[in-house]
Amino acid sequence: MSPDLISFAFRALLRLGNAGKSALAQYARDRDAVFPDLIQPEPDLTVFVTGFFAQQNRQHFVAPGTGPYAEFWSPTGPNESDPQSVDALYIAIVKIRSEEGIDITNAMSADTEIAAGMVMIEQWADENEPVGPLARVLITVADIALEYVANDPSIAGLDGRGEKLLAAFAQSLSTILPDDGNLGPKHRFAQRLFGVALRAGLETITSNTDILFDEEHVRDLLDKSLMPVIDSLPDNIVEQLDFKRTLEAISGPALSAALGTIADYPGAFLGKDFASTTAIGAVTQAVLTEASDGDFADLFEHDGLERVYKAALGVAATRPELFIDEISGDADDTARQLLTKFADVLRKDRDDDSPGIGSQLGVAVLEVVQTNVHLYVNADQPWEGLAADLLESMLTGFKEGVIDGNHHPLQTVFSKEQLVELGRIVLDQIASTPSMIASGNAEITRLVGLIASLVAADEDLLLTGDDWREVAAVIVAEAAANPGRLFDLDGTHPNEKLAEELIKLVIKAASDSMRSVGRAGGATLFGETLREAIIIVVTATSGNSAAARDHLPKIEAILTQLTAFVADNKEQFGSKEWLALFRDLLTVVLSGTEVDELTIELAITILEGEDA
Amino acid sequence: MKLIIKIVFVVVFVAGCNGATLGSLTKQLTNLETELIDARNADDAAAEVAAAGELRTLASKAESNAGKAKTTPDVIAFYRIAATAAWQGESTNVVALGTSGFDKCKELGLATAPTRDCFMLRVIPDLAATDKLTARLDQATEDIKAERAKPVADRSPEVIAQIGVEGDAIFDGFQNRFDGFKAAKADFVDIALPDGLDELNEKNKNFIFCRMRDALAVQMLSVGNTAPEFAENQAELETIRQDHDPNDQINCAAS
Numbered sequence: 069m070s071p072d073l074i075s076f077a078f079r080a081l082l083r084l085g086n087a088g089k090s091a092l093a094q095y096a097r098d099r100d101a102v103f104p105d106l107i108q109p110e111p112d113l114t115v116f117v118t119g120f121f122a123q124q125n126r127q128h129f130v131a132p133g134t135g136p137y138a139e140f141w142s143p144t145g146p147n148e149s150d151p152q153s154v155d156a157l158y159i160a161i162v163k164i165r166s167e168e169g170i171d172i173t174n175a176m177s178a179d180t181e182i183a184a185g186m187v188m189i190e191q192w193a194d195e196n197e198p199v200g201p202l203a204r205v206l207i208t209v210a211d212i213a214l215e216y217v218a219n220d221p222s223i224a225g226l227d228g229r230g231e232k233l234l235a236a237f238a239q240s241l242s243t244i245l246p247d248d249g250n251l252g253p254k255h256r257f258a259q260r261l262f263g264v265a266l267r268a269g270l271e272t273i274t275s276n277t278d279i280l281f282d283e284e285h286v287r288d289l290l291d292k293s294l295m296p297v298i299d300s301l302p303d304n305i306v307e308q309l310d311f312k313r314t315l316e317a318i319s320g321p322a323l324s325a326a327l328g329t330i331a332d333y334p335g336a337f338l339g340k341d342f343a344s345t346t347a348i349g350a351v352t353q354a355v356l357t358e359a360s361d362g363d364f365a366d367l368f369e370h371d372g373l374e375r376v377y378k379a380a381l382g383v384a385a386t387r388p389e390l391f392i393d394e395i396s397g398d399a400d401d402t403a404r405q406l407l408t409k410f411a412d413v414l415r416k417d418r419d420d421d422s423p424g425i426g427s428q429l430g431v432a433v434l435e436v437v438q439t440n441v442h443l444y445v446n447a448d449q450p451w452e453g454l455a456a457d458l459l460e461s462m463l464t465g466f467k468e469g470v471i472d473g474n475h476h477p478l479q480t481v482f483s484k485e486q487l488v489e490l491g492r493i494v495l496d497q498i499a500s501t502p503s504m505i506a507s508g509n510a511e512i513t514r515l516v517g518l519i520a521s522l523v524a525a526d527e528d529l530l531l532t533g534d535d536w537r538e539v540a541a542v543i544v545a546e547a548a549a550n551p552g553r554l555f556d557l558d559g560t561h562p563n564e565k566l567a568e569e570l571i572k573l574v575i576k577a578a579s580d581s582m583r584s585v586g587r588a589g590g591a592t593l594f595g596e597t598l599r600e601a602i603i604i605v606v607t608a609t610s611g612n613s614a615a616a617r618d619h620l621p622k623i624e625a626i627l628t629q630l631t632a633f634v635a636d637n638k639e640q641f642g643s644k645e646w647l648a649l650f651r652d653l654l655t656v657v658l659s660g661t662e663v664d665e666l667t668i669e670l671a672i673t674i675l676e677g678e679d680a
Numbered sequence: 681m682k683l684i685i686k687i688v689f690v691v692v693f694v695a696g697c698n699g700a701t702l703g704s705l706t707k708q709l710t711n712l713e714t715e716l717i718d719a720r721n722a723d724d725a726a727a728e729v730a731a732a733g734e735l736r737t738l739a740s741k742a743e744s745n746a747g748k749a750k751t752t753p754d755v756i757a758f759y760r761i762a763a764t765a766a767w768q769g770e771s772t773n774v775v776a777l778g779t780s781g782f783d784k785c786k787e788l789g790l791a792t793a794p795t796r797d798c799f800m801l802r803v804i805p806d807l808a809a810t811d812k813l814t815a816r817l818d819q820a821t822e823d824i825k826a827e828r829a830k831p832v833a834d835r836s837p838e839v840i841a842q843i844g845v846e847g848d849a850i851f852d853g854f855q856n857r858f859d860g861f862k863a864a865k866a867d868f869v870d871i872a873l874p875d876g877l878d879e880l881n882e883k884n885k886n887f888i889f890c891r892m893r894d895a896l897a898v899q900m901l902s903v904g905n906t907a908p909e910f911a912e913n914q915a916e917l918e919t920i921r922q923d924h925d926p927n928d929q930i931n932c933a934a935s
Contacts, residue, residue, distance in 0.1 A: 092703075093702060093751065093753075094705040094753075094756055095703070095752065095796070096702035096706060096757070097701070097702060097757040097794060097906075098794070101706065101709075101760065101764075101796060101797070101800075102709055102710045102713050102764065102766075102769055103796075103800060103877075104713055104717075104764065104767070104807075105722075106807060106811060106884060106887055107811045107814050108814075109817055109818055109821075109891065109894065110818045110821065112761055112821050112825070114825065114897075114898070114901070115821050115894050115897045115898065115901070116932070118897035118900055118931065119890075119894050119896055119897035119932070120893070120932075121898045122893070122897055122900045122905070122914065123896075123914070123917060123921070124914055124917070124918040125715065125918060125921070125928070127887070143904040143905050143906060144900060144901055144903075144904040145897065145900050145901045145904075146906075148828065152774045168928060168930065170928075170931050171931075172931055172933040183718055186713055186714075186717060187876060187880065188797060189796050189800075189875075189876055189877055189880070190874040190875060190876075191794050191795060191797065191874060192795055192796070192874055193795060193871075193872030193873075193874050193875070194875075195872055196795060196871070196872055249857065256817055258691055293906065297868060308684050331723075359772055389851070436852055519896035521751055622829065654779070
């Protein structure tokens with residue numbers, strides 16, 4: 069028998085003995101106890117009627133001369149000269165009380181004489197009842213069992229992963245519970261919280277068959293994420309109730325996600341480097357503490373907080389240095405700052421028409437941060453602030469880009485997922501263009517706003533969400549490469565939004581054609597063709613914005629002329645020819661050369677040249 | 681392994697002697713109280729006297745255990761048993777037991793001390809005094825009825841006057857008990873009471889109110905409504921009624 073086991077056995081006996089004695093005494097004290105009734109007086113009708121009419125508020129009934137029952141009354145009670153007076157007065161009382169809604173009929177008869185008795189009364193009001201004696205013993209036994217598992221995990225009967233998990237939980241919980249079995253509110257809360265967390269852990273094992281836990285890392289994670297939360301249990305009982313209810317609801321999913329992170333990034337949680345454990349512990353603690361305020365979780369809507377939290381866990385696992393103080397090696401306030409800053413942005417830019425968009429974009433932001441962390445680590449500005457700014461820029465851009473405030477065109481075209489994907493495209497491009505981050509948030513806001521306003525301009529829904537995603541990718545790429553006048557991303561020429569004007573010209577030509585002749589009449593500029601037309605305009609003009617500005621009317625004329633021409637000759641020309649002709653004619657216009665009137669012969673010549 | 685189980689058993693159940701004694705005395709109290717009630721309801725005076733005697737013995741035993749108990753909640757529990765048994769056994773030390781027990785409650789703090797036990801310790805002296813006053817009331821009622829049963833010429837003015845004085849004293853006694861129950865409730869105003877305890881206290885206050893009315897009746901039947909003490913009591917009863925039962929809902933015929 070190992071010394072550890074002997075030590076355990078003595079502690080267990082001591083603990084069980086203390087708990088047993090204490091529980092037995094508590095059981096005896098708290099049993100329902102007899103509370104005797106007062107002894108009833110001998111019933112007496114004369115005393116009863118006299119007492120009734122002797123009261124100040126009943127005297128008027130027997131007042132001499134005016135009282136309706138005065139004839140049965142004397143200064144010393146019922147009129148002794150009338151043997152019927154007591155009965156008459158009793159009947160009067162029955163009548164008076166009956167009119168007042170009180171039935172005293174037969175109350176004074178012998179058969180209703182109330183026997184003395186007793187009642188059994190509990191010790192406590194429900195809300196004040198301490199942990200019951202049985203529960204106290206069970207908790208202590210559970211504590212012992214957990215400690216035993218910590219000594220000899222193989223008895224748990226699970227495979228190695230479960231043993232390590234159970235052992236980690238057992239040791240962490242065992243250090244909290246007092247040896248004397250006297251549990252205070254914090255102990256009880258800790259016990260419940262650990263129970264929830266343990267279930268979450270076991271569920272994580274079940275759903276991650278290849279997960280490998282390092283016991284020390286799990287224990288470290290539990291200590292760092294749950295202990296501060298337990299310590300922050302409010303003293304006020306009413307606040308405690310809310311706190312416990314919220315924490316017990318969210319701690320399971322939170323711990324499950326944290327342990328899932330260990331499964332997702334196994335390399336970060338092995339050996340003696342606890343940086344990643346410290347970081348995900350800090351993120352978990354931050355989310356538990358902040359989310360104990362119900363309003364906070366509401367800001368993220370639906371499962372938004374969980375998504376953001378998981379994304380933050382990913383960052384913490386792979387980039388623990390972002391959450392840890394360089395000198396002390398302990399977690400700093402970054403995780404909490406990140407969540408509260410995100411919450412501030414969501415509070416400010418909440419869009420009831422697009423619930424959940426903010427938090428999903430927040431996830432996208434964190435994913436970009438995770439893969440491009442070097443861009444965000446800036447000594448002058450905390451990275452979590454930059455990430456929150458990025459989220460705010462995205463949300464503001466989407467909002468400002470929508471011209472018509474009465475409805476939300478973005479929602480008409482895009483599903484929520486597509487909208488988030490649109491944001492992700494912008495973010496990816498930003499990530500691949502560090503200068504965009506360096507140049508500040510205004511650029512990002514304008515870029516997102518530009519895309520949003522273009523989508524809003526497509527009133528006839530000629531492009532699908534997928535089409536717009538491709539268009540957006542090209543716009544972002546071109547904007548990153550040529551941030552000058554075409555896009556006015558630097559904000560120096562607010563009236564010269566050339567790219568926006570050009571793309572809107574294409575959309576307008578497409579809408580006009582669709583409305584005038586329709587598909588049956590030969591309109592080709594919609595869907596894939598329109599998408600490609602926009603891409604041609606953007607790519608052809610981005611490097612030559614001055615020419616595009618100079619020849620804007622001509623570009624518009626070409627669009628109108630070409631669209632009408634293809635419709636008029638729909639038997640001969642279609643969308644493929646439209647695109648080929650547009651590409652050629654646009655090059656001609658941008659070069660400053662006059663374009664001849666478009667004829668079938670000219671069109672064939674151009675197309676043959678294209679083929680050649 | 682068997683040895684370990686035996687040790688655990690000994691540690692838990694033998695070492696837990698306070699719990700065992702408390703449990704035993706609690707059971708004894710319930711049994712004796714049942715015997716007493718049965719005796720009263722059967723008008724079996726001998727059985728009532730016997731039960732009361734055993735209750736006084738139980739009170740002494742519980743008081744002795746209170747002196748030896750190691751935890752304050754246990755001390756309080758023993759005092760509750762002692763005070764209840766002393767009250768029912770009509771012992772003379774009810775007030776002392778109630779006060780000693782309630783002092784322990786105050787030491788622990790009423791918010792955390794066992795609610796029922798402490799509330800009972802707070803009110804048992806008043807309950808015991810109420811029972812004694814009720815007995816005096818019964819006697820006074822019997823006396824005045826006996827006197828009034830005589831022809832007017834044969835009645836003793838001195839005896840009647842004496843019954844009037846007793847009626848006034850009983851009234852004052854009940855009034856003090858009413859104030860006692862009110863003060864007890866005030867002591868526990870911020871503490872949630874277990875089911876039935878608040879109702880029981882209200883029921884006892886109603887009982888006292890009705891007995892004050894009975895005492896007023898005894899006074900009137902003896903001295904009439906012209907004595908100054910009677911007028912004073914009548915006014916005091918009305919003040920209490922307006923405060924306690926402004927809508928006249930108490931049915932004294934049923935209490």
